[in-house]
Amino acid sequence: MGLLYDQEPRVRRWALNALALIGTKEQVAAVLEAIKRNESDPDILAAGIAALCAIVDAEEARRQLKSANLPIEGAILLAAAQQSTSFNEELRGTRINIDTADIPQLRLASILIGLGKAPENFFDAKFENRQVIGSLNGHDDRIVAQYSVWAICENKTLGPKALGVKLKEIEGRPEKVRKYVYQTIASNAAAARKNLDLLVQGSEDKSDEARNGLAIGLRDTFFDSIEELVLEWWPDEQTESVRQRLLEHMAAQSAKCSLYKEPVLQIYRDAPTNSLTRSRLESAARGTELRTTMRVIAYDAEGADLFGYDHVPQRVRSFDGPETPLQRAKKIKVLLVTALPKEAAAVMATFDSSETLGVPGDPNFYEIGVYEHNHVRREVLTASSGMGTLNASALTTNALRSFPQLEHIVMVGIAGGCPNHERADEHVRLGDIVTSGGNGIIAHDFVKETVDGREIRSAPQRASATLMGMAARLQAEALMGRRPWDAIAASALDRLGADYARPANETDVLHNGAEIIGHPPDGQRRDGLPRVFSGVIAAADTLLKNAATRDQLRERFNVRAVEMEASGVQDAAWHANKDIFVVRGICDYCDKAKSDVWQNYAALVAAAYARALVQAMPGGWF
Numbered sequence: 001m002g003l004l005y006d007q008e009p010r011v012r013r014w015a016l017n018a019l020a021l022i023g024t025k026e027q028v029a030a031v032l033e034a035i036k037r038n039e040s041d042p043d044i045l046a047a048g049i050a051a052l053c054a055i056v057d058a059e060e061a062r063r064q065l066k067s068a069n070l071p072i073e074g075a076i077l078l079a080a081a082q083q084s085t086s087f088n089e090e091l092r093g094t095r096i097n098i099d100t101a102d103i104p105q106l107r108l109a110s111i112l113i114g115l116g117k118a119p120e121n122f123f124d125a126k127f128e129n130r131q132v133i134g135s136l137n138g139h140d141d142r143i144v145a146q147y148s149v150w151a152i153c154e155n156k157t158l159g160p161k162a163l164g165v166k167l168k169e170i171e172g173r174p175e176k177v178r179k180y181v182y183q184t185i186a187s188n189a190a191a192a193r194k195n196l197d198l199l200v201q202g203s204e205d206k207s208d209e210a211r212n213g214l215a216i217g218l219r220d221t222f223f224d225s226i227e228e229l230v231l232e233w234w235p236d237e238q239t240e241s242v243r244q245r246l247l248e249h250m251a252a253q254s255a256k257c258s259l260y261k262e263p264v265l266q267i268y269r270d271a272p273t274n275s276l277t278r279s280r281l282e283s284a285a286r287g288t289e290l291r292t293t294m295r296v297i298a299y300d301a302e303g304a305d306l307f308g309y310d311h312v313p314q315r316v317r318s319f320d321g322p323e324t325p326l327q328r329a330k331k332i333k334v335l336l337v338t339a340l341p342k343e344a345a346a347v348m349a350t351f352d353s354s355e356t357l358g359v360p361g362d363p364n365f366y367e368i369g370v371y372e373h374n375h376v377r378r379e380v381l382t383a384s385s386g387m388g389t390l391n392a393s394a395l396t397t398n399a400l401r402s403f404p405q406l407e408h409i410v411m412v413g414i415a416g417g418c419p420n421h422e423r424a425d426e427h428v429r430l431g432d433i434v435t436s437g438g439n440g441i442i443a444h445d446f447v448k449e450t451v452d453g454r455e456i457r458s459a460p461q462r463a464s465a466t467l468m469g470m471a472a473r474l475q476a477e478a479l480m481g482r483r484p485w486d487a488i489a490a491s492a493l494d495r496l497g498a499d500y501a502r503p504a505n506e507t508d509v510l511h512n513g514a515e516i517i518g519h520p521p522d523g524q525r526r527d528g529l530p531r532v533f534s535g536v537i538a539a540a541d542t543l544l545k546n547a548a549t550r551d552q553l554r555e556r557f558n559v560r561a562v563e564m565e566a567s568g569v570q571d572a573a574w575h576a577n578k579d580i581f582v583v584r585g586i587c588d589y590c591d592k593a594k595s596d597v598w599q600n601y602a603a604l605v606a607a608a609y610a611r612a613l614v615q616a617m618p619g620g621w622f
Contacts, residue, residue: 016047042104046079058086078108085523114151116481134164179213186217215245251284343413346607349492389568396572415563416590436463437534464579489608535560
């Protein structure tokens, strides 16, 4: 916490921004102290309030802010809303008049726009946000100007037209404003084609940061004549970071422009083995013929086998034919386990391609699934066990025997949810996603039974720290408005058809005994889309239809979902010293009203989140 006392204000602000992403309740006292010490600095104060609202629930945040005599209005409200949707009601009643609002409010309003968390008509009841935000990019305060352009660059729904600036006037704007203007225009092929003269201007900008923004924007953009600009710019570019970005564009777009190939390959040949330059170019060239050529170059230089195996003498090395599915499977590090056919179908629908295989002496039937995203190719194994902990344990044991190189095992499918209508931040609903939390998995059928009743003797077993870290990263991305599982689910639904569509909200009925009760208001919910929870997953060879038992599991162990396989997978993985993680879509409430209506959709969103998790994993894990 020493950085919170640093003499440099921006370091203190950065430290609070970091706590907003990874802080825990243990740091609340330090955050409150930082808020108290920095009340006179609106930027640090806002960062402190955002960190507080990220770490504690809304009720506690409101109590602490009241205790600190900080009314939830103006800049205080805008800072709180960055991290908690529980302030949305107050936010919807707020208007930020760009002519009269103070600078801290304008800065924070732009951040909310960029994060996609601002209500529509935030500035003026008569105008959409996209019609107003651009007018701030010429503001006298350079940070307000920078944040307004960043917001348009970050929030793709606004579009380049929201910039609202005469492009011929860009040269006179601050360098960070120019950076985000160039990046916004370049990342949109239609806008880039229309404003090619601006891109030429950007390539000659005296600011390294501005040119870097342009190069970043060009990464995935291609249209006729852009290659002329890039090939003329790249040889003269002196700043290494900008050169790297241009090379990534050339590698990614090499299939569309043959003139890009030779410069990229020459740089690749000259770069040291395992260098950052080679890694970046390999990643950018994923899925192209250029990537194959890079592998041949690496083989020629290092004597390594083309398929990634260790060096072997020339007389026994063979390149006859492509790899077999079994050879590919022997290099895969991630296993996705499902139990039901509907779960397996949902997982397969998220694949860009797949191939089946079997292993002699192994009763499991495997599928190699391929995920391709941003020119990066990831392969996973998947297999379906059938219901129950014993089946899941047997499948996992056989899989680890056949493929001992597997490191990360993810159980994917449906589960019953543990709602809590008294606490919105714990209220799991149908269609939501529940992932392993810090206390992992508990086998709730491991019990001691006496005349006094049944006592659960199992203790929760922790899930994979590495995979929980990846889930935390996805959570941080979600706080910034990026939830890749939504788009993945939509794409998979196109393949699966209407049977996997989300059921009507009217079918999400919650009972308290014989009484139907309402769901609590929840500002963090997005209509028609899942909310993601993490917590303990309870598993047993028992189909639970008892709300009292469900509530006991929730209260005693903080259980969020109840299912029938995870503890079996956990046991098999634990004995082999492998990582285990669980992703479940919620299809019922474990009570007598249990039905199958939500099962397909729950399987779909679980499979989509599993893909997002794999896509987020570092390349070194593969």
